[in-house]
Amino acid sequence: MNRRWHRPGWFAVALTLCGVALFSSLGSWQLRRAAEKEQLLAAFARTAQTAPVSLSEARRTASTQHFPHVRVEGRFDTAHAYLLDDQIRGQRTGVILYGVFEPLGGGPALLVNRGFLPRREDREMPVPAAETGPVALSGLYAPVPGSGLRLGGNALPGQTTWPKKTIYLDTDEIAADIGRALDDRVLLLDPDPASGFERIWTPELMPPERHRGYAFQWFSFVVAALAIFTLLHWRKESS
Structure with a gap:
C-alpha cells in the first residue's frame, strides 16, 4: 500500500484556510488579552505604592487602566x-x-x-x-x-x-x-x-494564565485542522 497525494477540492481548501485563519486570529487575540491583563495588574500594583491624591483628582483621572x-x-x-x-x-x-x-x-x-x-x-x-x-x-x-x-x-x-x-x-x-x-x-x-479585615486587592478580571490557556486551545485547533486536511488527502492506494 502506497500513499499518494489527492488533489483537494476548492471547498476543502477554502474551509481549511478559513478555519486556520479564524483559529489563529482567536489565539492571537487571547495572547494580546493576556499581555493587556499583565500590564493592568502591573499598573494596579504600581498605583498602590504611589503617594495618594485627593478624591476630586482621582475622579478626574481614573480610567480602566488607572486606579x-x-x-x-x-x-x-x-x-x-x-x-x-x-x-x-x-x-x-x-x-x-x-x-x-x-x-x-x-x-x-x-x-x-x-x-x-x-x-x-x-x-x-x-x-x-x-x-x-x-x-x-x-x-x-x-x-x-x-x-x-x-x-x-x-x-x-x-x-x-x-x-x-x-x-x-x-x-x-x-x-x-x-x-x-x-x-x-x-x-x-x-x-x-x-x-480585623483581610485586604488583598487585585482587579476583578480573568487572569493572564487563563487567556494563555484559551490561546493554546485555539492554536491546537489550527494544528488539528491542518492534520485533518492532510490525512484526508494523503491517502493509501492499492499498488
Whole structure:
C-alpha cells in the first residue's frame, strides 16, 4: 500500500484556510488579552505604592487602566452598610463589608470596601462597626467588582436589618436604597493588620494564565485542522 497525494477540492481548501485563519486570529487575540491583563495588574500594583491624591483628582483621572491611590476625609454613615456575600478567599468563604462614606469635600457618597471577613462555623460572624467621627481614609479608587448571573432581582428593599446582604454590588440599587447620590467606583482601603479585615486587592478580571490557556486551545485547533486536511488527502492506494 502506497500513499499518494489527492488533489483537494476548492471547498476543502477554502474551509481549511478559513478555519486556520479564524483559529489563529482567536489565539492571537487571547495572547494580546493576556499581555493587556499583565500590564493592568502591573499598573494596579504600581498605583498602590504611589503617594495618594485627593478624591476630586482621582475622579478626574481614573480610567480602566488607572486606579488612583486616594486619601479622603469624611465620615461613615454608621446607619448603612452592605455585606457582599458568598465571597471566596482560597479555601474559605465569607463576606466583604462595604461602608457608606460621606466625603468632607462634598460630592456623591462613596462605597468603601473595608475588607474580607471569613465565615465562622462555630459562632455568628462579628461585623466591626465603622468609626463614628471624622476620619481620613486611604486606598485605591477602583471599579465596582464584576458579578455573574443576577438571580432573584434586587433583594435590598425587602431587608429591614443592617448591614444588608447582597450577592452582587450595584451602585444604582444601593443609591436608591440609601436615598442619595453614590459614586460609581469604590474605595479599596489600604491594608491594616489592626482593622480585623483581610485586604488583598487585585482587579476583578480573568487572569493572564487563563487567556494563555484559551490561546493554546485555539492554536491546537489550527494544528488539528491542518492534520485533518492532510490525512484526508494523503491517502493509501492499492499498488
